[in-house]
Amino acid sequence: MYISLDCYQILGLPIQATPDQLEQAHHDRQQQQPHHHFSTTTLSTREEIITQAYQTLRNPISRSHYDQAVISYAQSLKSQPQPEEPPPGIQIEDSQFAGALLLLYELGAYSQVVELGEPHVGGGRFDLRRPYMGSALAESDILLTVALSYLELGREQWQQGHYEPAAYYLQGGLNILVSENQFTDVQTQLKTELYRLRPYRVLELVAHPDIESNERQRGLMLLKDMLLEREGIDGNRNDHSGLGIDDFLKFIQQLRAYLSTAEQQELFEAEARRPSAVGTYLASYALIARGVSQHQPALIRRAKSMLKRLLPHQDVYLEIASAALLLGQTHEALQTLSLTQDVDALSFIKDYSLSSPDLLPGLYHYTDQWLTEEVYPAFRDLVGQPVGLEAYFADDQIQAYADALAAETATRPQPATVTTALSPPSTDPIFSVPPLPAPSPAVDPLTPPTVTSPPLKPDYAWPSLPTFSTDSETTLSPSPLSTPTSSFPSLSAPTLPYEPIANLPSSLTSPRPTHHLNQPDFASPSDGPPLGPEDRPSPNHKAVQILPQPAQASPRRLRHGLRIAQPGRFASVCLLLGLGVVGIGFAVRGLWLDRSSPPILTRETPPTPLSPPASMSPSPNPVALDSPMSEVTTSPTAPTTRPAPINASIPSPSNEILTTEMAQARIADWQKAKASALGQEYKISYLEEILAEPALSRWKSTAQTSQFEQSHWQFELGSIEIDSLRPLGVDRFEVMARIREAAKLYQGDQLQTKESYEDDYQVRYVFIRQGNTWLIREMKVVS
Numbered sequence: 044m045y046i047s048l049d050c051y052q053i054l055g056l057p058i059q060a061t062p063d064q065l066e067q068a069h070h071d072r073q074q075q076q077p078h079h080h081f082s083t084t085t086l087s088t089r090e091e092i093i094t095q096a097y098q099t100l101r102n103p104i105s106r107s108h109y110d111q112a113v114i115s116y117a118q119s120l121k122s123q124p125q126p127e128e129p130p131p132g133i134q135i136e137d138s139q140f141a142g143a144l145l146l147l148y149e150l151g152a153y154s155q156v157v158e159l160g161e162p163h164v165g166g167g168r169f170d171l172r173r174p175y176m177g178s179a180l181a182e183s184d185i186l187l188t189v190a191l192s193y194l195e196l197g198r199e200q201w202q203q204g205h206y207e208p209a210a211y212y213l214q215g216g217l218n219i220l221v222s223e224n225q226f227t228d229v230q231t232q233l234k235t236e237l238y239r240l241r242p243y244r245v246l247e248l249v250a251h252p253d254i255e256s257n258e259r260q261r262g263l264m265l266l267k268d269m270l271l272e273r274e275g276i277d278g279n280r281n282d283h284s285g286l287g288i289d290d291f292l293k294f295i296q297q298l299r300a301y302l303s304t305a306e307q308q309e310l311f312e313a314e315a316r317r318p319s320a321v322g323t324y325l326a327s328y329a330l331i332a333r334g335v336s337q338h339q340p341a342l343i344r345r346a347k348s349m350l351k352r353l354l355p356h357q358d359v360y361l362e363i364a365s366a367a368l369l370l371g372q373t374h375e376a377l378q379t380l381s382l383t384q385d386v387d388a389l390s391f392i393k394d395y396s397l398s399s400p401d402l403l404p405g406l407y408h409y410t411d412q413w414l415t416e417e418v419y420p421a422f423r424d425l426v427g428q429p430v431g432l433e434a435y436f437a438d439d440q441i442q443a444y445a446d447a448l449a450a451e452t453a454t455r456p457q458p459a460t461v462t463t464a465l466s467p468p469s470t471d472p473i474f475s476v477p478p479l480p481a482p483s484p485a486v487d488p489l490t491p492p493t494v495t496s497p498p499l500k501p502d503y504a505w506p507s508l509p510t511f512s513t514d515s516e517t518t519l520s521p522s523p524l525s526t527p528t529s530s531f532p533s534l535s536a537p538t539l540p541y542e543p544i545a546n547l548p549s550s551l552t553s554p555r556p557t558h559h560l561n562q563p564d565f566a567s568p569s570d571g572p573p574l575g576p577e578d579r580p581s582p583n584h585k586a587v588q589i590l591p592q593p594a595q596a597s598p599r600r601l602r603h604g605l606r607i608a609q610p611g612r613f614a615s616v617c618l619l620l621g622l623g624v625v626g627i628g629f630a631v632r633g634l635w636l637d638r639s640s641p642p643i644l645t646r647e648t649p650p651t652p653l654s655p656p657a658s659m660s661p662s663p664n665p666v667a668l669d670s671p672m673s674e675v676t677t678s679p680t681a682p683t684t685r686p687a688p689i690n691a692s693i694p695s696p697s698n699e700i701l702t703t704e705m706a707q708a709r710i711a712d713w714q715k716a717k718a719s720a721l722g723q724e725y726k727i728s729y730l731e732e733i734l735a736e737p738a739l740s741r742w743k744s745t746a747q748t749s750q751f752e753q754s755h756w757q758f759e760l761g762s763i764e765i766d767s768l769r770p771l772g773v774d775r776f777e778v779m780a781r782i783r784e785a786a787k788l789y790q791g792d793q794l795q796t797k798e799s800y801e802d803d804y805q806v807r808y809v810f811i812r813q814g815n816t817w818l819i820r821e822m823k824v825v826s
Contacts, residue, residue, distance in 0.1 A: 046143050046159075047132040050096035050109060052150055058110060062101070069097040077145060079187060079229075082180035088142030095133060141184040153192035153199070160189035164219050183225060190216040190229055197236060206243040207258075213237050221773070238283035241265050242294055249301040254423070263306070264809070264821070266298070271737055275319045292321065299325075303424040304333045313737060315349065316744050323349050324359070331366060332418050335435055336425055340444045343369050358384050365410040369435070371445030372452075373403060380406060407432070701776045701810055701817055703765045709733065709817055710763050710780055710808065718758040720746040725755070735811055735818035752790075759785040766805065774812035779825075781805050 051058055054068040072093050076086070100106045113131045135143050140163075147156045163185045193216025200209035217233040220226050248262025272282035276295055279288060286294055299307060308329040314322025327346040334342035347366035350359045360383035367376035380402060383389065392405030399405075411432050419425040435441060716733045719726040720742065727746045730739055749755060761783035768778050783803035788795040809821040 044135050044137055044140065045129065045132055046135055046147075047130045047155070048092065048096070048143060048146060049113075049131050050099050050133065051113075053093055053096040053146060054100070056100075058113060060100075065097065065100055069093070077149065079191070081141075081145060081184050081187070084180050085141040085145060085184040088139040089145050090142075092133065092135060092139060092142055092146055095135075099133070138181070141181040141188070144185060144188045148188050148192055148195075151195075153195045156188055156192040157196065160185050160192070164189050164223070186219065186223055187226055187229065190220050190226065190233070192216075193219075194229070194233055194236065197233075197240075201236075201240060201243070206240060206247045210237060210240055210244055213240065235283065239285050241269060241282075242284050242286060245269070246298060246301070249298065254303065260823070263310075266310075267737060267821070270314065275317045276314050276321045276325075277319055278317075295325075299421045300426075301423055304329055304336070304422045305424075307422065308333060313741055316740060320353060320357075323352060324357075327362065328418060328421065331362075331369075331414075332422050332425060335369065335414060335430065335432075336419075336428065338435060338438050338441060340370055340441055340448075344448070361385060361388055361409075361413075364406060365413060368403070368406055368410055370448060371441075372448070376406060377402060700770075701768065701778075701812075703768055705817060706768055706776070706778045706780070706808075706810065707763050707765050709810070709819070710778070710782070711760070713819055714758065714760045714763075714782075714784070717742070718756070718760075721749055721756040721758075723755045725750045733819060735813060735820045738819055738821055754788065754790045757787045757789070761785065761803070771809070775820075776810045776817075778808040778810060779805060780808060 054072055056068050099109055116130055144156050144160055193212045197209045197212035213233050213236050217230060220230045245262045245266045248258045251258040269282045274280045277288055311322045311326035311329055315326045327349045330342040330346035334340055343366050347363055350363050353359050360379050364376045364380040392402050392409050395405035395408045396402045411430055414430045713733045716729040719729045725746060727743055730742050734742060764781045766779040766781060768776060771777050785801040786799055788798040804824050805826045807823045807825050808819055810817050811820045
């Protein structure tokens with residue numbers, strides 16, 4: 044067997060080496076031993092090959108012939124990229140193959156190791172097509188060498204900023220070891236690298252230019268996996284990424300710029316139901332952004348309700364006041380505004396209200412700038428779009444909604460606790476803000492106040508939305524590694540359908556070292572050239588430093604930059620919430636039943652109870668103010684008659700791989716459980732027998748919301764067809780299925796024909812095995 048192992052490379056010598064240098068190199072190479080525990084047989088064949096290279100170069104005649112071959116090959120490379128003659132190498136016996144692979148690995152020729160060794164590790168140990176190398180020990184050594192080469196290739200790709208190819212190699216090495224059930228220590232190394240790579244992969248995948256691409260969906264799935272393992276954004280469980288609570292909050296902040304309003308609403312409302320204070324705050328931003336941009340005031344009302352839950356532990360009075368203004372609740376907006384402790388913001392608002400009897404003009408101006416500079420830039424689909432508050436307030440549906448909201452507020456008795464809920468203790472000196480004048484009757488509630496510029500520029504500098512710094516000194520990229528150069532052809536890594544680096548902030552791609560304080564290393568690699576995984580640690584993980592950015596600064600901020608060097612309101616509130624300023628008493632409060640925040644609906648996501656009629660004019664029929672006005676909802680399907688309840692114990696599949704028949708049966712069980720949980724009897728416990736987290740929490744919350752709203756669904760299942768089934772890992776499968784069903788929505792006893800439908804659709808299910816039972820972890824309508 045001929046192998047392209049250069050004799051000079053084997054001994055670590057240049058072609059001009061003297062005989063004395065040759066002797067010393069031979070002695071040194073024999074003394075060096077690999078770090079991993081290879082068998083004595085492989086170590087012996089390795090020494091045989093080293094000695095064979097030494098003998099070739101020791102003899103002047105054979106060395107002369109060998110040097111001529113090396114020079115001839117080098118000259119032919121200049122004239123043609125792929126010369127016909129083979130590169131310099133040596134002839135080995137089949138029994139020496141494991142030793143030759145080990146030498147290639149030590150020389151850094153990882154791609155060549157994978158190319159030569161894969162036929163010997165694929166298909167399992169009982170595959171008759173797999174070449175046999177003489178002993179089981181040699182087979183294991185080949186397996187180990189190939190797996191270690193996969194590990195190093197993954198690290199090289201990671202260092203270069205190619206995160207998906209890095210994951211491809213790391214997963215490839217893990218797969219061959221898991222299939223053979225060998226070398227658990229190396230398996231642990233590969234798993235650790237994959238876990239630490241996940242934040243980088245998420246950012247690379249969600250930055251894909253096509254918002255509907257499979258790459259982005261894969262990135263969102265990885266993010267949800269991390270949140271599940273951490274038990275939330277501000278959870279303290281270990282997801283093995285190396286990110287602490289503070290760093291993970293910064294990672295989420297950086298990620299938001301690549302997510303749309305709908306994606307953030309779905310993601311963070313699910314977090315708010317854990318409950319999570321940070322999730323609640325982020326969800327309110329998404330709801331306000333969608334509410335303003337899509338003219339859906341019901342979403343803004345939900346956001347205001349969520350923000351009130353953060354009181355009095357967090358000063359979110361400015362956000363609540365802005366939300367109240369957007370809903371036409373001017374009196375509540377001014378009352379809430381008087382409670383904020385943000386002196387700079389109050390000064391800014393007062394300066395824009397000098398010619399007005401109240402602070403509405405300043406609050407309007409503040410809200411417009413807040414939406415423009417802090418809210419909209421955090422959403423992929425709103426970046427660069429004008430806020431357009433004048434068009435928002437001029438919308439007839441907004442006016443009708445505000446009228447209905449005012450009528451509802453007037454007829455509903457106000458609880459005595461409302462004032463105390465919005466008011467801090469009077470004994471606390473930090474809340475001693477002078478009362479504001481009552482709203483002027485001359486100002487129409489939904490007419491944008493006339494904003495007049497103050498005679499003097501206010502000293503309040505609008506806080507820019509803090510994002511992860513794109514300065515090249517702040518890095519989340521791996522540090523350069525010393526990699527032995529190799530003249531061997533490189534195995535092609537999987538290519539992405541786009542250029543990932545161009546779509547990522549430089550903080551993810553720059554290899555330059557950071558000089559910022561408070562950025563602990565996640566790993567501490569050594570600098571020496573690697574001969575094995577111990578000497579070649581994973582790329583250096585840097586904590587991302589959140590820095591305020593005065594991008595798109597207004598002239599006022601540039602001239603009176605009082606807060607440029609400080610985090611904005613968003614970062615301050617999020618970090619305080621995540622680091623535990625909100626006490627345990629708040630964390631266990633009733634965030635679970637959030638009737639105002641159901642998830643974004645597709646046919647396989649929990650439905651909202653009702654949507655209000657298109658016309659928002661006051662009518663004898665009450666208006667459903669807690670539901671989006673015009674949000675397109677494709678509700679789950681429903682039978683014309685109430686389905687029979689499913690058995691208390693759904694039959695569990697046997698402890699085998701998921702088959703098409705099993706998947707079809709479990710999807711049918713899911714349809715029955717859905718019909719029972721959302722039906723007239725609200726048998727919510729049935730969901731626990733077919734769903735796993737995070738789907739379980741979402742659907743439980745939706746069923747409880749429907750029960751609270753006294754609405755229910757009737758489902759009639761038509762057919763289930765399995766289109767495809769593929770494994771995603773150990774005890775995890777992806778199933779593509781086509782469902783046909785009919786659905787009817789009832790509010791009390793009244794059929795809601797607009798929300799009812801009969802349709803077929805394709806769903807992507809993710810099944811996981813818990814014990815001996817296959818459960819649905821995730822579902823998404825794809826067409």
